Amino acid sequence: MIEVDKKTFEDEVLKAEGLVMVDFWSPKCEPCKELMPFVAEVAEKYEGKAKFCKLDAAANKRLSISQKVMGLPTIGFYKNGEKIAELTKDISIEDVEAKLKELI
């Protein structure tokens, strides 16, 4: 997974071609850290079919709020610079995979 921040978000996510999945997390968010290893597995499984990024929302607060993310964990799906889908709170990895399959 590519680690993005406020400097690289535009190029890596908004200007990217095809589907981009962004895992918004923070070091203090235990549920995020619970979910992340499973997200990494999904990212590996679908490598090449979508781009997989993670963003530390605590360190990039303004950027996250501009993306209307004010709660963690959140997984956003982007295409052509727009957020086309989002999962937030109580996310199970099965939901993530199902959403990803639907969008690919």
Place this chain on the structure above:
Amino acid sequence: MSEVYDIIVVGGGPAGLAAGIYGSRSRLKTVIIQKGRPGGQAATTEELENYPGFPRGTTGPGLMEAMANHAESFGTEIIKEEVVDLELDGEIKVARTKSGKEYKSKIIIFAPGAAPRTLNIKGEQELRGKGVSYCATCDADFFEELDVIVIGNGDAAVEEAMYLTKFAETVTIIVIHDEGILDCNKVSAEKAFANPKIKWVWNSVLEEIKGDGIVESVVLKNIKTGELSEMETNGVFFFVGTVPKTEMLKGKVDLNETGHIITNDRMETSIPGVYAAGDARVKYLRQVITAASDGAIAAFAAEKYLAEEGGFKEQVLNAPKPVMVAFWAPQIEASIAAVSELEKIVDQLGGSVKLVKMDTYRNEKVAKRYGVEEIPSVVFFNNGEVVAKVSGSISRDVIMNQLNSLINK
């Protein structure tokens, strides 16, 4: 055949981790199955100052990491998987995980914990992760220099509100009670009243959360006057209690009307070999320390259960010859006399029959299973099956009659 554990602990909060420590220290093969990182709800509580021996400055995540390391240092295995189904009947229990794996064990200690309660207020669901939150440590960062409200006034609500003041500009606590009345402990109440960033709205409940894609305001209702008022805010934090994560146990073990697991003071559930510990259990006080206590008791009771069951199986059920199990008790004279009579008989028969003596009160489960209501009682086993039972006055003739018919078969 896959390996069989002595103890599977489902859930890695303080209850599960304490069970792991006690189980492993008793040299039982113990595994904790925990979705993601261990720690449970305690790991999302930044300030944790009431665990004895861990004074101010202790954090929930810090204490939970120490407990997890402690359990692992005694040999507890911690597996990151989510248990979705359990097979509890039978001698070997099975836990199935979301990934489709099966784990087998003689004992299951169920310590799933609880999750924050939702109130299903208008706007709550739609604005989750958009300013509506149930986890201060997860989301507090977003609210730096912003205004938030907190719903609830118990320990969690007031303590988390205090944590939020490190980030937010103002934290307004909405309290259903009259002015000055809080459900939380007095130390936290005093601290909160003295905190200039905390504001209070009394006699009120949350009616609605409004916002277009992100929380913008809330509608509050004064329960005395019925008056509605709108208040601008950027965030709404709910701390209104928890619900036990016992969905997968429904119909399998006895739960109460709120879904909490019913146990006795040994943490035994309604199914033999299945124990429960922590917040998911029916109990008076749900704290890290009582969760850890539950875990310790459950693992200890499980060890005794395994010893009792294992011993009985080896001594009685798997014995190659007929077995007389004598249920006696040291304080009952007649039972002592009966045992000595039985010993004489076994001697005379020269090893064709085995005698197993059981102190009835130390082996309550076995006694109950075989319907022993009177002391002394003798239960006759052959090839692992009960073939006869004699209770009360145990005469030589009665015993010999039973044995003759057994041995001559």
